[in-house]
Amino acid sequence: MSLIRYQISELTAWRSFDRWSHLRDDLNTLFELPSWSNFGRQGQLFSGWSPALDLYQNNDNVIAVVELPGMRKEDIEISLHDGTLTIAGERKTESSNGEKAERSERYIGKFRRSITLPARVDANKVSATYRDGILTVTLPKAEEAKPKQIQVNAD
């Protein structure tokens, strides 16, 4: 007997703008449908978790802001390879015996997110903070990638 009846929100976040995400969202929607009729959570197998990522840049830094609610900071992994920033990790449950999920929209498990950076950065100077479930990664630009003022000499 189900004690909690649940409805999928009509405002499911549409988070990514690239076309692969659209495809993924469509697939998610497809796989989410059975759960309306208490079909379980098979959709999760296919959908995974692709945290929303924003990218900013200024003269000195490239800044990535990633929504990662409910992580432990030890479980977040940030790496840089060939101008691609990768943020990966695993969200774990703290569920114990005697608990059962009536309806679960939250994704539990591993995720991986990569993005090509718009400029070369100094890998040794990357720093990150994690606050209120938001990860902010600051990547200082490599010297040669910083905009330079070029003096025009006139005779």
Add this chain to the structure above:
Amino acid sequence: MNTLVRENRDSELRQSEHFVAPVASIIEDGDGYMLQVEMPGVNKDGLEISVENNELTIIGRRSLPAVEGTLIHRESRRENYSRAFEIDPSIDADKINAKIDQGVMTLTLPQAEQVKPRKIKVS
């Protein structure tokens, strides 16, 4: 149908200000229910939880990190969060407890110690 917690999609609040519905999970434990709601960017100060006429309303206002620079790629949404649930009268509204940690709010909704059967008088 024994419905103890149910989403209320016609909440008035949702219509006056533009919100997005946060992702949520409901977990049953021995004594009641636990509601987990993901609201990245929301901390204790931005959280408003109210119960009125068995309607539980959650509002999470975000305080996003200020970033200096030009936005070049965006996937996040700027809207605040709101979602409403209908809770059964057997849930003891005075004992609802909330906490928020790294953008995930956890509400514990205990059932009343004794859920008394209601008598219905036939006139």
